[in-house]
Amino acid sequence: xxxxxxxxxxxxxxxxxxxxxxxxxxxxxxxxxxxxxxxxxxxxxxxxxxxxxxxxxxxxxxxxxxxxxxxxxxxxxxxxxxxxxxxxxxxxxxxxxxxxxxxxxxxxxxxxxxxxxxxxxxxxxxxxxxxxxxxxxxxxxxxxxxxxxxxxxxxxxxxxxxxxxxxxxxxxxxxxxxxxxxxxxxxxxxxxxxxxxxxxxxxxxxxxxxxxxxxxxxxxxxxxxxxxxxxxxxxxxxxxxxxxxxxxxxxxxxxxxxxxxxxxxxxxxxxxxxxxxxxxxxxxxxxxxxxxxxxxxxxxxxxxxxxxxxxxxxxxxxxxxxxxxxxxxxxxxxxxxxxxxxxxxxxx
Numbered sequence: 001x002x003x004x005x006x007x008x009x010x011x012x013x014x015x016x017x018x019x020x021x022x023x024x025x026x027x028x029x030x031x032x033x034x035x036x037x038x039x040x041x042x043x044x045x046x047x048x049x050x051x052x053x054x055x056x057x058x059x060x061x062x063x064x065x066x067x068x069x070x071x072x073x074x075x076x077x078x079x080x081x082x083x084x085x086x087x088x089x090x091x092x093x094x095x096x097x098x099x100x101x102x103x104x105x106x107x108x109x110x111x112x113x114x115x116x117x118x119x120x121x122x123x124x125x126x127x128x129x130x131x132x133x134x135x136x137x138x139x140x141x142x143x144x145x146x147x148x149x150x151x152x153x154x155x156x157x158x159x160x161x162x163x164x165x166x167x168x169x170x171x172x173x174x175x176x177x178x179x180x181x182x183x184x185x186x187x188x189x190x191x192x193x194x195x196x197x198x199x200x201x202x203x204x205x206x207x208x209x210x211x212x213x214x215x216x217x218x219x220x221x222x223x224x225x226x227x228x229x230x231x232x233x234x235x236x237x238x239x240x241x242x243x244x245x246x247x248x249x250x251x252x253x254x255x256x257x258x259x260x261x262x263x264x265x266x267x268x269x270x271x272x273x274x275x276x277x278x279x280x281x282x283x284x285x286x287x288x289x290x291x292x293x294x295x296x297x298x299x300x301x302x303x304x305x306x307x308x309x310x311x312x313x314x315x316x317x318x319x320x321x322x323x324x325x326x327x328x329x330x331x332x333x334x335x336x337x338x339x340x341x342x343x344x345x346x347x348x
Contacts, residue, residue, distance in 0.1 A: 037202065041201040043201055054119045061286070066284055097183070104153040106154070107170065109130065134153075134154065155190075164198070166196040186210070192208065195208075203225055206225065258309050260310050268330060269291050272332075273345055275332070284337065300317070311324065
């Protein structure tokens, strides 16, 4: 088995420029007696009685932005041709990742990005804190989705209210983006359904469902909480690597995985929980890590781990190292990216 070593893909991330109003108090929001934002206050409403979703929001830490599939058995939801594409992307360590190449992330961007909602009766706009200044328009004026749309990076969206829940249907995506950063594909037949429900001032329940008859044998749904970002501002981000010929050299070198016995691999299996270190890394790969052994191959969640040695492994998410005590027992798992390292403790 061959593997491709990731050389510098994470170095091609967008560069943020300092915003000017990071300490400016958000006007017009409820506050506690000590002046802090009252995130448990009732959710506001618009003049026509609809929930007002306006404001700046960010997803709670979640691993779905990187890998939509967190349990290896759920990988079976992808049809064989789509799974083959995914496995190829694992092998070359996501060389063609749209984000690495300064292209839009696609329909999964909302699971990771900070964004601002601007709401009017006929259209709701989502402005993303991303390196190409992207935005989405969700039309709420009773129009229908286009029958034969020109494929777009973020598709076309219409919304309707079901009580206090905004339901958004999106179609018309091109197939150049991925469902996640790990490399799961989608086709131009992808249909995305989102549900936004603001439960109080500072928290919004969000659910997203991906349905693609060419790629998925059944829809995939993920749910999480969005949190209001008060007294802060969005950062300008710029990606200047698009068109750089050096991008095309990110193919690495071939290596042969180190031989490690199944007995050694078996002692690494189990659940690990974040205990400290880089929250950027944790936000990328998740709070919990499940390590399993299938057919003599070690997996972290649903991604294969390729051994450099008996304790050090590569995956497409982060380099991993198992730290052992004098008796050979695992004391912690360390995941490393260019942004730093995060420590996870085994749950016995």
